């Protein structure tokens with residue numbers, strides 16, 4: 428009898444499932460599903476940084492990817508021992524007393540406020556500021572202290588506060604709120620009691636100010652000063668939280684039937700993508716795992732002895748067990764990484780979208796062909812031409828803050844800027860400047876960890892950009908002046924989720940042992956190029972000057 432597990436990873440644009448052999452971590456099958464409504468830009472308004480996702484996108488993706496991997500691998504359903512789900516976060520969803528998202532009910536089916544508020548939605552900037560002001564002025568404990576000392580508009584309480592102020596109907600109908608990783612887990616399990624449901628430690632600790640020091644979530648006394656609704660909500664949330672090596676429940680009959688699995692399948696407690704990604708990449712003490720995709724998440728694990736009572740300023744948090752149970756997981760990151768380049772590509776695509784693809788000169792078939800060719804060569808050609816520009820040539824200085832700054836020192840109100848443009852500046856120069864900016868933003872994070880006494884001996888890259896762009900990885904190695912190993916797995920977060928699933932099913936005694944056997948190897952390593960380090964340091968100095976200036980003029 429074989430033991431297989433499934434890891435399900437919800438990213439910003441798509442969900443991926445992997446079916447893994449627990450004996451050696453071999454991937455027997457994988458599948459991806461892009462969110463249909465999201466792809467059509469439904470329920471979003473980028474001009475005000477509103478990014479909402481309909482839970483139907485997630486449910487359809489769950490069903491199609493899991494069914495696909497089970498069919499591809501052609502294994503006996505009883506051999507699929509467990510499933511673990513990771514998602515983005517903080518991505519909260521308002522739910523009714525049954526734990527059903529409001530947007531799955533008729534009244535709210537098209538209301539973006541009743542949907543999942545994606546991590547990169549920054550509509551709650553004012554509410555985050557309010558939380559920060561109260562945290563230091565209310566006369567009690569500063570509950571932001573284990574979340575870097577600054578609460579972000581990307582996180583749980585700020586988002587809820589924003590929605591309930593904006594939408595009375597959602598406020599009245601929402602019995603509770605769930606992180607995306609918790610909701611997807613709750614959907615699958617048999618025990619439907621929201622009050623006892625095992626919520627994710629990772630989500631609660633990094634995004635909802637949950638901490639053992641104050642026995643759970645911030646107290647009602649604090650929350651009521653923000654809004655009495657939050658104090659009431661607290662009573663319907665949770666006190667205890669659970670790490671992802673633990674069992675949340677067993678697969679319920681409805682989903683066992685829909686997926687073709689058995690009700691003996693164990694469902695592990697949910698987690699965030701970056702944290703499971705670090706496990707998939709076999710994170711170790713003093714290693715920094717960077718998940719480089721749309722955004723970045725930078726994950727470190729440290730022992731309790733190493734961290735002691737230290738709180739690291741300006742990061743996204745330090746939480747006991749958020750990556751490996753028994754260790755403190757530290758998280759930082761950039762709100763936009765690949766997204767900076769995606770923004771530039773979109774901007775450059777304006778004449779194509781508005782003049783070329785709409786023109787009558789080309790037939791529908793020619794347009795489709797052209798579109799396909801442009802899509803597959805766009806970033807590739809820009810990258811080749813940017814790489815060919817010598818470092819001695821003048822290029823712009825850019826900031827990576829097109830979606831604000833997540834860390835160090837969250838400030839989602841910051842915007843990007845660019846200097847040093849001339850008539851000689853062409854698209855590849857700007858592209859190179861943007862690549863520099865995302866690498867300089869990364870260096871600021873590494874510097875902050877080191878300034879705060881967190882040792883980083885090695886860097887591991889995972890995610891789309893790490894595997895697809897050798898130029899970005901080489902630039903990053905030069906900027907950080909550290910070697911960077913790239914994880915071989917295409918699906919490190921899903922693999923990490925599969926590792927948690929294997930521990931929850933009792934196949935391995937703990938996450939470290941399971942990761943040793945099942946974790947990904949490395950496929951390449953980038954080393955700093957000695958002749959380029961100094962020049963990148965000079966460019967980094969210009970980045971620092973520009974960032975200080977922009978920050979000083981941002982209200």
Ligand SMILES: Nc1ncnc2c1ncn2[C@@H]1O[C@H](COP(=O)(O)OP(=O)(O)O)[C@@H](O)[C@H]1O
Nearest residue numbers: 438439440720721765766769890891892895896
């Ligand atoms: N060759 C490339 N060079 C630079 N950026 C890329 C390249 N390919 C993809 N990207 C960027 O990677 C991001 C997607 O990363 P990925 O890890 O696949 O997804 P996600 O962040 O949703 O998990 C997008 O922002 C895209 O612009």
Ligand SMILES: O=C(CO)[C@@H](O)[C@@H](O)COP(=O)(O)O
Nearest residue numbers: 438439515516699720721722
């Ligand atoms: O912030 C977190 C985790 O804390 C991520 O979920 C968020 O950056 C989303 O990452 P991806 O876009 O899926 O790479």
